[in-house]
Amino acid sequence: MEKILVVDDEIFIRENLERTLTLKGYDVAVAQNRHESIHMLTEGDIDLVLLDLNLGRDSGIDILREMKEVDPEILVIIITGYGTVESAVEALKMGAYDYIKKPFKADALHLIVRLALETRSLKRELKSFKRDGSVLPEVVGVSPAMTDVFRKIREVAKHETATVLITGESGTGKEVVSRAIHNLSPRKDKPFVDINCGSLPYNLLESELFGHEKGAFTDAKTRKIGLLEEAAGGTVFLDEIGEMDMNLQVKFLRVLEERKIRRLGSTRNIDIDVRIIAATNKDLMEAINKKEFREDLFYRLNVFPMALPPLRERTEDIAPLLDHFIKRYSGEFKKDIREVSKEALELFKAYSWPGNIREMKNIVERICIMYEKEIITPDMLPREIAGEKPRPGGHINMHIPADGVDFETMIENIEKQLLSEALVMTGANVLRTSKLLNIPRGTLRYKLEKYGLV
Template sequence: MPKQTILVVDDEPKMRRLLEIMLTQMEYCVAQAGNGLQALAMLAEQTFDLVITDLRMPELDGIGLLRQLREQNNEVPVIVVTAYGTVESAVEAMKYGASDYIVRPFELDAVTASVQRALRLGKMQRENRYLRQAVAQGWQGFIGNSPAMQQIYTQIQQVAATKTSVLIQGETGTGKELVARAIHNASPRAKELFVSINCAAIPADILESELFGYSKGAFTGANKERVGKFELADGGTLFLDEITEMDIGLQAKLLRVLQERSLERLGSNRTITVDVRVIAASNRNPRQAIVDQKLREDLFYRLNVFNIALPPLRERREDILPLATFFVEKHARDFGFASHGIEADAQACLQAYSWPGNVRELANMMERAVVLSGGKTIGIGHLPSDVLEDMAPAQAQAQSPTATLGSLNQQVEQLEKQLIGQALSQTGDNKAKAAQLLDISERSLWYKLKKYFPG
């Protein structure tokens, strides 16, 4: 793990030197500032894990430094140093956000305990901030007991307890990140961070700094140090989504980090050792990606120690209705509606649809249906037209396996006529709202009305 850095702020050089010796013996990296203003300047350019500041200093005292840091939304833990007899002032500082205080003359055990507490607090604050962001993005757990998903659950349990690298394959929307999170949550690393990054969403030059971090001055705009995702995930899990979209040159640097378990921030020659479990994912066939020079072969073998292939939703149709019901109930709660379920004909449409967008498409479609239904029972009029188009051929084939093209067209027209009639009935013959329910333009609706209801 990289050494933690502590900034000591005191206007007395001897006090700064004394704390530096004590903290260095504890194997921390130590920097010094002679006053509060100098400390603010250093904190604006560099990231510290902890600040230890004297309470009484000229120009800007410890409380003033603490106030300005909190006004800047800098949550770095702060320990204040006070002389015996002025503990009341230190307690006052804690009201402004100080983590702890230590009293001079220093006792090694007291300093050690206070520093360890403050660093633990800082780590918890960083993790909570990251987790709040992850929760805000939202994600759902697994739903489905099909044989295909039962096999996935077994594979997750098998690999979770190990340090093995995992490569997850699956079409867009199948839940690759859910599998990665499940592996992390079932592993000994569950108490540490799960850090996710989408390699397709970030340009190569920025992705490198996001992964490995950078030092001040590494490039234009690098005004202070930044911790990369590998360091943030130290002790935990790093999920690299869409790995085949990563720049091929950057893949070589990634391979080196995976092999050596160490990295250097951009613009720095200091080696940082990390303990990170890497899980990668791709919606491409990785072997074809190697042929297309989208994925390094050596990186593929390094990541593909354990492979999990997620089935598309169309290959586990017995999970469609449980998933749809789950999403309907969830979105109904979110919108303050009472959930009234899904009508039988709408269920048949959902099961007949091919689901090119997989579970993600189903979740979004059910959210739309809940909005359109206003919390009432979801019918076929609340489903998009492409879902209904898949249903018509399925109905025609089920009723007449030897049906001709002419009879198939008749089935499609019959279903369209039925759906239009239901939509007009639900909207009180309002053509605009009926077209919205059917997910077609008003112009298309008027055309079909003339076709099916002439005169």
């Protein structure tokens, strides 16, 4: 039960608020001056404070300041009968959640209290995610949009059979979110199996998902267990579900409906116990209208939808994401890079991030490979972020330290970076990536596997 502290010097107001809030199921404490209110805040587990700005000899502004010193996270709603813009704005600047003017209706009071308590609950959830770095090492964000994503991850993770459909632009972190759901669920000790539906042709994808018996087709020399069977008790993540062949969609719909599979070349049905998480950067409703995706499959997948916002719509997350990737890659490459200059951060925030988080990760990795400085400055940034037009010729600006480099390792890092950026540009489509880089698909697949980019 949430506990609310009401601070007002008028007994009628105190009793009225106490009665109204108690009827709504809240635990209510009351105080009439600074001393009582600070004592209760210090001693009790208070979730929310309703604070009158005018308390006779005591100033509500001074009490607010003292409360924030005792508990910086405490949410305070200011009550004022005077309603001056100046006092309300001053209180909000000092960290008050909101204000309400006397006289106020019960409905308005209940609404603002509910919203404040929901905000506190989400902040607490976010803290719990941050504490559990082993479960969610890659989920980073402080924006309201990401706070909502965190809440949804925690809620759907509890329900281990619920099918999840994650949508969002390429690079927004769909696989990271799917792993977070798995790691927080009762299935966390079972396998997490992922497959990209856009990277394999129909017959290979069918064999990978369902498995096959020996002799099911020409190259089926032995029995193969499919991913849906292999993931028993765990989670199957189907990336780029929008690229799945229409014929295979029919078979996969039956899997979702019956929770049974049949290996290729077999006549026996096998029960499966897996959670399905699918993801796509496509507009599936548009694909349905174009007869490229089955409507019935969409509704089977869309039990719990999660839409991930693009990075350009949550600039509050750019600084913490940069800090996260700098710590990772400066440690991996044994560099001393520790922060971003104010000027460089402004350029990062002004950039549109077409490749989203994946693009940022690749850029920070490249900077950590190439430079020895402690602070990332504008001259270290790619031209598209620094606001310069790229020069023709494909020149790569490379810094060689005085003690030399490991040539083979550096060339591999550059090759990996080129592949990563090409995957971002093509939405991880293998055919388009091979055309963009002008290399055969077989060579591309080999290199993707070599660098763990599959």
